[in-house]
Amino acid sequence: MYRYDEFDHAFVTSRVEQFRDQVTRRLAGELAEDAFKPLRLMNGVYLQLHAYMLRVAIPYGTLNARQLRMLADIARKYDRGYGHFTTRQNIQYNWPKLSDTPDILAELATVEMHALQTSGNCIRNVTADHFAGAAADEVADPRPYAEILRQWSSVHPEFSYLPRKFKIAVTGAERDRAAIQVHDIGLHLKKNDQGELGFAVYVGGGQGRTPLIAKKIRDFLPEEDLLSYVTAIVRVYNLFGRRDNKYKARIKILVHETGVEEITRQVEEEFSHLQGTELKLPDADIQAIAAYFAPPALPDRPEGWAQLAGWKKEDEAFGRWVSQNVQPHKHPDYGMVTISLKPIGGIPGDASDVQMDVIADLAEEYGFDEIRISHEQNVILPHVALADLEPLYRALIAQNLATANAGLITDIIACPGLDYCALANARSIPVAQEISTRFGSPERQAEIGELKIKISGCINACGHHHVGHIGLLGVEKKGAELYQITLGGSGDEHTSIGEIIGRGFEPNKVTDAIETIVDTYLNLRLSKEEIFLEAYRRVGPQPFKDALYGDAKAEAA
């Protein structure tokens, strides 16, 4: 993984001192809250319902054990013993004191971490495929480019006061695990016919109150032009993005209102001036950054195949965990392990300090000191020998971290919702907990198969409900919480926005509604292989509408 050099250390240290000065001025009353707000936001400090919240960047979701131990330490020392991993591969602390935040940032800097640009109207943490560098289907590791973009976008003087936040995601495989088509810029790293690396460039995707799928404006951008082209896009956005209405200020609205052809023309025109300037990436620099991401030397461990077969035979629960939470690795003797942060009935994405410490230990023991955070709010150990899966599993069980539900109905994405968030209209966490409990039995989950439920507590869609196979949106109606259900969304290489199925459900009815939808699917699927999303795309919403709102239920209307 990337390691800071002297330059990075100098930058982050000065930045911490700059922020310390700003906090001092704020606490002394020299700086008004409205002027302090963009400054604190650019350092990851939010003001929430009950307290300040600090969001720490985990660039493209990559961590080592030392860093995760620091995150555990901060949870213990400055918070209430836990942290919440987010859909942007970051971690949030819900209870820090404002006066402590400079010290927290200084501690993070000692392990090469920061909270820069995790908020504010600037270029946010760049996200990437959580299986990058390990997945069997990958063309190339997207993280070197994400790191170059992270550096280039850090305190970018021209792009620190954009119309609205700006999110970039990069993937290096045909199978899109980074949801690039719902980002402001989505980059798909691929090879052309000559075997050269470059990017398909998508612009103007996003969720929120106006979900839009990104448009492809370049099929192949040579890698050396990455910064020139991204600069062109962000400059066009900075100049022409709407500033009259914060709900229409994202680049997706600019692309939508201007039209993709005209936007492409403007970007290409700007790019024609920027191509070949100082922003051109020399191959040597790309290679130097890429070298940091070289995969660990993975010794052959062929004994794992037979061992694994034996362990699975002996222990059905272990077998379930392997088939659900272990994915194929580039090296046939290894697997990529998903450590679920979705225990049945638990809070999606939360991890205690002890759990973080244990994961850090296990990553060192079995995982070559590499850890990833997924946008689905789980932790990944990307390189684990099949021969080590059983002892790893035993250690995870002891910490309630071995839930075998990756990709299943209880692997729910949920935003913090009304329990924490100042923007929320409804709670998300209790709904997730109830659904998880209802469908918690391993047999039932296995029978249902792949099904992604995503829950947002307000229209801002932090819980990605638009791209949930089943999405839940909490709204407030006449002072009460109500949950609107969308079906058929997806955040992969075939991205689609879910369709609203009908009127919403009260908190005590929403889990029943989910069960009705699931039962309807089970009855109409062609086979067990046809997952919920495929079945929905085949039959459309009507059977689900009938089941939810048909004659028998009309009286409730």
Place this chain on the structure above:
Amino acid sequence: MTRVWRETGFVENDPWVIETEELKAGENDKVLLPLDQLIERAENSNDVGLGVLIKPADDIRKLEPYLYRLEIVAVEFPAFNDGRAFSHASLLRDRLAYKNELRAVGDVLIDQIPLMLRCGVDSFAVKNATALKRLEEGRLPGIAVHYQPTARQADKAGGYSWRRRSA
């Protein structure tokens, strides 16, 4: 009270004014003309030493034919969160190769001045009390290491093509 600051210090007797309903230019003042008026004046005279005020929605590229006649360009930051003038300044320096004075006007705050400097702004019309105090004390909150080349020249540093260090 607005004072004009440059890296060499505060400027006394600055002649440039933005005219409003209440404020008209005096005998020794010079006017920062709105873009359309600047173009009209330039087209209908041989005047040089002109000044122009660029509003956020203006197209900076329209200045291209008149650059040699401009003594000053002022770019307006109507509020701290409107960052369009950062792009105007960058384009003016990088694309149009404008060399004369480039002034930030409007909501010019201490924490934004280092960013403005890096985009090529070299003079600042400052009203904010904290900003004035800090500038008087010579305390700019900038960082010396940067991850991107910008309009203001800085030395290459830190090993990679995109990195720079301020003197």
